[in-house]
Amino acid sequence: MRYLSITGFFPDEKQDDSLQFELKVKDYELSQALAQITESKTLEEVEPGELEMTESQVRQASELLKVDFPKGLEYFIGTRAGS
Template sequence: MHLCISGFLPDEDEDDSLKFDLDLDEYFNDRIMQLLGHSSLNAMAVGEWLLTKDQIREISDIIGKPLPTDLDLFIGVLV
């Protein structure tokens, strides 16, 4: 199992198509779960979680890649 980040245009836009998709390396799972306050990937697997701007910035620092800040980003678990 690994984490995936999906990005969509903000809610006020009528286009609901996927604009950003990033599968994260399993190496980052523990640090990101701690950041988000989840105890396990199973606990996170119940849905997708909207990330705050602060969480986006911190995850970007963890993975060493910039993430878009102009989209609504969600994080979820892929099996």
């Protein structure tokens, strides 16, 4: 089953590429809603790889998931395969 993962990293100018935030979204309905927010596609249509999220998308994802995303990070969303 495919699911979405949101990761957060410091901006490039910090010169620290270590993972600062990770959230796996395995709920199918939430993943579908996130796919619509970030790519205007269904989860099944989202291509493999990662996409940088805009501030607006991060805000919408935060509201949808009821998660406070740490400030000052750049966020990416991508598909993952797993059970």
